[in-house]
Amino acid sequence: MELLQSPLAVTLSAWFFQGMLYMNRYELILKLLLDIFLTVCIGFIIPFAGFMSWFLAWLIAHTVNAIFNFQPIAVMRHMGVGETDPKHFIDYVSRMHDRINEKAFLQGAASYGSLSRGMFKKTTDLDIRFLMVPGIVNGVRASNFAFVERVRALLHRFPLDLYAFTLPELLSKMRRDEIPVVFYDPDGLIQRSYKEVLPFEVFRKSFVEKYDPQK
Numbered sequence: 001m002e003l004l005q006s007p008l009a010v011t012l013s014a015w016f017f018q019g020m021l022y023m024n025r026y027e028l029i030l031k032l033l034l035d036i037f038l039t040v041c042i043g044f045i046i047p048f049a050g051f052m053s054w055f056l057a058w059l060i061a062h063t064v065n066a067i068f069n070f071q072p073i074a075v076m077r078h079m080g081v082g083e084t085d086p087k088h089f090i091d092y093v094s095r096m097h098d099r100i101n102e103k104a105f106l107q108g109a110a111s112y113g114s115l116s117r118g119m120f121k122k123t124t125d126l127d128i129r130f131l132m133v134p135g136i137v138n139g140v141r142a143s144n145f146a147f148v149e150r151v152r153a154l155l156h157r158f159p160l161d162l163y164a165f166t167l168p169e170l171l172s173k174m175r176r177d178e179i180p181v182v183f184y185d186p187d188g189l190i191q192r193s194y195k196e197v198l199p200f201e202v203f204r205k206s207f208v209e210k211y212d213p214q215k
Contacts, residue, residue, distance in 0.1 A: 010079060015063070018070040022173070024132070024165055026139035027146065035065050068151050074125040074159040083122040084159055086211035090204065092158045093126060096149065097200055100130075100184045105141040107131040107167070108190045110180035116198065117178070120211060125159035129174065131189065132164050139164075167193070 020028055038061030039054070046053045066072075076082050100109045113127035114120065132142040142164045153160035165173065167189055174180075179196045181203045191197050 011075065014070045014072075014075050015066045018062075018066050019163065022163060024139065024143065024163070024169060026136075026143040027164060030140070030143050030147065031065065031069060035061055038064055068147070068154060071150055071153070071159075071161055073154060073157055074161045077123045077125050077159045080123060084120075084124050086120060086207075088158070089120070089124065089126075090207050090211070092153075092156060094204060096126075096128075097183050097204075099149075103142075103145065103184075105133050105138040105145070106184060107133050107187060108185040109183040110185070110190050110197070111183065112174055112178055112180055113161075115203070116180050118206075120207070125161050127161045128183065129170055130162070130164035131170055132166055134166060 018031065020031060023031065035058070039058045042060050043054050043057035046057055073082070077084060100106065108131035109128060110131070111126060111128045114124050115126070130142055130146055132139055146162055146164045149162055150160060152158075153162075171193055176194070178194075179198050180190060180194060181198045181200060182190055183200050185191055185197075
């Protein structure tokens with residue numbers, strides 16, 4: 001059991017699955033298509049032949065995909081590697097809040113985990129879930145947006161844990177006894193689904209007062 005919880009085991013598991021067991025079907029399809037596309041591109045430039053060349057191509061492609069999809073900064077924080085600076089955290093979260101608002105393919109967005117419990121520490125990441133508008137086109141657009149946000153977080157070394165769901169998927173996967181921090185909820189779908197929610201501006205004001213008093 002300890003071996004399965006070791007940093008190596010956690011990293012290998014994150015590398016192999018890359019959140020696929022948790023993704024919605026649109027994110028999963030896009031993830032697999034990207035794996036296939038990268039494998040084919042790399043396979044044609046590897047100076048070998050046969051099964052081993054394609055296996056190596058897949059290893060490289062899957063690793064490249066993992067860099068953007070398995071949210072490595074968040075995984076590192078969970079393993080106790082590196083620290084989350086509160087000022088960088090709230091600045092990044094505030095910019096993400098602005099990017100999320102008024103996206104036509106999103107019905108809402110909320111953060112869960114330690115932030116919803118009013119806790120912040122050096123290993124904190126942002127556990128946020130997008131609420132997709134039903135439909136294939138909206139599902140694809142929301143999944144693309146989620147992928148772009150993961151890439152952006154990686155480039156900014158921000159610990160992000162992000163997935164997109166429909167409302168039934170969201171309610172089935174997330175704890176119902178938490179108080180979510182609501183980033184975006186124009187129709188009140190998230191608010192009506194929980195006994196209590198925390199509006200983003202209230203959260204942000206409280207966070208700044210507690211962790212960034214100079215701002």
